[in-house]
Amino acid sequence: MNYHWNWHVFWEPSPNGTGTYLDMLLSGLVLTIETSLCAWIIALVLGAVVGVLRTLPSRAASWFGFAYVEFFRNMPLLVQLFLWFFVLPELLPRSWGLWLKQLTNAPFYTAAIGIGLFMSARVAEQTRSGINALPRGQRAAATALGLTTPQTYRYVLLPMAFRIILPPLTSEFLSTIKNTSVAITIGLIELTAEARAMQEFSFQVFEAFTAATILYLLVNIVVVIVMRFVERGVAVPGYIGGK
Amino acid sequence: MFANFDFDVIRRSLGYLFLDGMTFTLTLTGLATFGGIMFGTLIAMLRLSGSWLLSRFAGLYVDLMRSLPLVLVIFWFYFLVPYIGQWLTGATRPVRVGAFASSLITFTLFEAAYFSEIMRAGIQSISKGQPAAAQALGLTYAQTMRYVVLPQAFRNMLPVLLTQTIVLFQDTSLVYVLSIPDFLGAASKVAQRDGRLVEMYLFAALVYFVISCVASFGVRRLQARIAYVH
């Protein structure tokens, strides 16, 4: 019942034939980063749109935004991924369903879109609170200047709203990176999955998970530092936290 | 489109799903919330304490837990807890920990980091006059915390704490990665045994959705009622 430590396992060849165990983990890391970025882009675009919808004067748009956010927030991410991956192909016409199931990178696309949609609800909420945090005079002044609603959003509200919500958006991005690990259940072999595979092939449980932990921490630190640069770069001097 | 589906499988497995699966999920949620808030409050107090060492330790703990995916933490604790038990109790062999105990420890410790941030915000939001007045009345630090600060902080942050509980409730579905039988795990088992993926997963999604919706609605009502009285 003693655990046999073996830190050299990282340099031992993995049964994949693609190199060492360390290579396995790094390829998982690459997939984690790719999935997170794709999901984040989807989340930003959709989230911004829905967030804006929720702040529009139109009742219909507001209701749609509310329903969208409630739908994606009230189901666990895992359940949502299962719906996209297992249920959707069965509900479509047979040939489409078959095509979806046999897609070579099905887990990747499903994970990116599923996580993207899940996070878009949260980005929508952030966008909404960002827009609502702006002084009401902004919108009034824009109307007084003769700007239409789309122009108001594009030139007055959104630029400042995004700067306000940059810090919470950073933590949402970090959340997206963490959420990619949930895709292990639909077969995406990202970092956590590779650590698990390494544990199964080499029986070195703690070495594998320590490596994965360190890699996640590194990614976190890099993202936080990069976002700090971004924040400083886009800050408007003399306005809300600008220098 | 729905011709091939056998929704009767849901009715046949209702007992197993709710008596075994949902009980596990709800018990885990309840106990982990309780434990998480207790431990989280402790961590928050450590962070706000004067001692640099304690404050840094608490800060590191929170940062670590918040940087790691829950799936990874679940794997860690599942394999690690028996060895920790052996080390803590000085036993000759790893302490046997069942699936439920391991999940409970995992979720309590993981969510404590999030609860601690909430409680920290709550404690910091109490006006300085309160602890000052308590000190003037001659209360010790412990008494100030117990009778003056924490009750107010807790009451102020109640909606946020409850929202985090709903998040916890949804997160418990992740024990699926270890084939631990929570509600989703139970639905999955039936789905795979009978080949009825669509029916079971749709049903599971519906149940989670309804419970979360009702809970968030309740929290919103509560939020409206607890006005921030100052």
Next chain:
Amino acid sequence: MKCPRMSGRVFCLVLAAVLCTAQGEAEELSGTLRKIKDTGIINIGYRDSSIPFSYLDDNQKPIGFAIDICLAIVEAVKKQLKLDKLTVEFNPVTSSTRIPLLANGTIDLECGSTTNNPDRLKQVAFTNTHFLTATRFISKKSSKLNSIDDLKGKSVASTSGTTNIRQLTEANAARNLGINIIPAKEHAESFLMVETDRAVAAVLDDILLASFAAGSKEPEAFVISTDAFSKPEPYGIMLRKDDPAFKKVADDATAALYQGAEGQKLYDKWFMQKIPPKNLNLNVPIGAELKKAFAKPTDSPDPDSYKAM
């Protein structure tokens, strides 16, 4: 438990066992036997869907060929330790959690469809072999996949943590097949992927494939390949490493079971008769190699040592 002390204890234990067989008094217990005596509980790891070795029946209770063998071991332990009551607790395990859970003490015996091989022997121990099976793949007849090379460029499922997925990974690399390997958590899930056309084939031990095909909605639609990824390899019940006292009890119990008439009856019960939950008869007569392994119980991990004469 540190090794240097263990060797001294082992000697004492063996000596005591030899000297005190009449009274059946154990001088000093250690390891698993000590744990069982102290707690009065023995923990058995079972599988969800390794039909007919270890699986859940309609009432979600673990049953199977390996479970019955384990219960025989439990009886032997009970007699050895002279306990009036020995509670048996069942813990679910999967292919990927079975070894860590055995190592960290959550289970004492893993009763399922675990292959005994030299790699695993570095981490765990096995008792006498209870089955022999080779790794093959199952596919729908309509896919017309006959050999391993036919899997080139396709999506193939297998269960994580098994020797099967490892052999598939190695074959994929060695023969440059470019197979998209989909890992599943449990055997049932691997097979389900083929049923739902998500994968064209599933790679598992051939006996498990046979039971899945037999229990599926359309058994005739599936075919198990004749091509194998490995020679027939032995299944064994897993125990913790470095625990010779417990292993001896297990070895003696299983040897007695296999060599006696009970062993043949047990085999027939699970392989030649109707089994729950769907009352199917797998109809797999005992092979020559397994007959030899039952007559002369062995825990060897080497597939070549099982060749029939």
